[in-house]
Amino acid sequence: MSVTYDLTGIIIQKKAFAENDLLVTILSPQCGLVRGIAPGARKYQSRLRGRTELLVINNFFLIKGRNLDRITQIETLESYPKLSQTIGKLTVSQYLAELSLNLALGGQPQPELYSLLIEHLKRIENLSTQENLFPYLAQAVFHLLAVSGMAPNVNYCIHTQKAIEPQFEYPQWNVGFSFQGGGIVRDNMPSPTKIDRQINALELSLLQNLANSQPFAVSQITTQPFDPLFVEKSWIRVERVLTDYLEFYLGRRLKSADIITDVLIAF
Numbered sequence: 414m415s416v417t418y419d420l421t422g423i424i425i426q427k428k429a430f431a432e433n434d435l436l437v438t439i440l441s442p443q444c445g446l447v448r449g450i451a452p453g454a455r456k457y458q459s460r461l462r463g464r465t466e467l468l469v470i471n472n473f474f475l476i477k478g479r480n481l482d483r484i485t486q487i488e489t490l491e492s493y494p495k496l497s498q499t500i501g502k503l504t505v506s507q508y509l510a511e512l513s514l515n516l517a518l519g520g521q522p523q524p525e526l527y528s529l530l531i532e533h534l535k536r537i538e539n540l541s542t543q544e545n546l547f548p549y550l551a552q553a554v555f556h557l558l559a560v561s562g563m564a565p566n567v568n569y570c571i572h573t574q575k576a577i578e579p580q581f582e583y584p585q586w587n588v589g590f591s592f593q594g595g596g597i598v599r600d601n602m603p604s605p606t607k608i609d610r611q612i613n614a615l616e617l618s619l620l621q622n623l624a625n626s627q628p629f630a631v632s633q634i635t636t637q638p639f640d641p642l643f644v645e646k647s648w649i650r651v652e653r654v655l656t657d658y659l660e661f662y663l664g665r666r667l668k669s670a671d672i673i674t675d676v677l678i679a680f
Contacts, residue, residue, distance in 0.1 A: 566596025
């Protein structure tokens with residue numbers, strides 16, 4: 414007798430399977446990662462075709478299979494059409510989907526990861542087309558890392574465990590960032606771990622405030638005046654540090670990350 418079940422989730426990956434089918438990967442708060450075959454979903458007139466797009470939240474009805482489950486019915490609950498409004502938003506949303514795919518676990522509840530992904534997708538969708546996306550991307554990446562237990566230590570030296578405060582009054586001040594050590598190292602301190610990046614005062618301050626639940630402006634974290642171009646470049650470096658740190662731990666490159674900087678700068 415066939416075992417059927419249903420779940421709510423968001424599609425974070427899809428691949429062609431067999432002649433006309435799709436292999437769909439779903440992030441579900443109840444079950445974590447679930448993979449299922451959507452039969453005939455690549456056919457132009459398939460009733461599943463429009464409901465198997467990336468980053469669409471559905472209620473899925475499935476039949477348990479020996480190797481892969483089979484999707485029999487899909488009811489769409491929510492979608493985010495404005496994510497395809499610009500190439501920048503589209504690239505960022507695809508990157509967050511790929512990141513979630515790499516952080517999620519199969520067969521285990523993932524309510525926090527699921528909720529955070531939805532929250533940040535909505536936030537990005539509602540941005541104006543002129544908004545700088547790097548701050549929102551960096552905060553989303555940091556939040557997803559944090560809920561997965563992988564966020565770097567950006568408040569204390571990983572060796573001394575002493576708090577490090579950004580020294581804005583010294584233009585050349587910086588601290589080290591060690592991927593292997595999992596966080597920041599006090600400037601000029603001999604480190605048994607490799608220092609992969611140097612972080613200036615503004616970049617450190619941005620990193621330290623990414624744990625905030627809401628987006629923030631530089632003016633909210635320091636009264637020090639900064640040129641807007643310098644701020645933009647600092648956000649780019651912060652996002653790059655987080656991505657490189659993540660890829661170090663994953664041991665592989667993220668496809669979306671390879672193009673994110675070029676796309677957003679052009680955007």
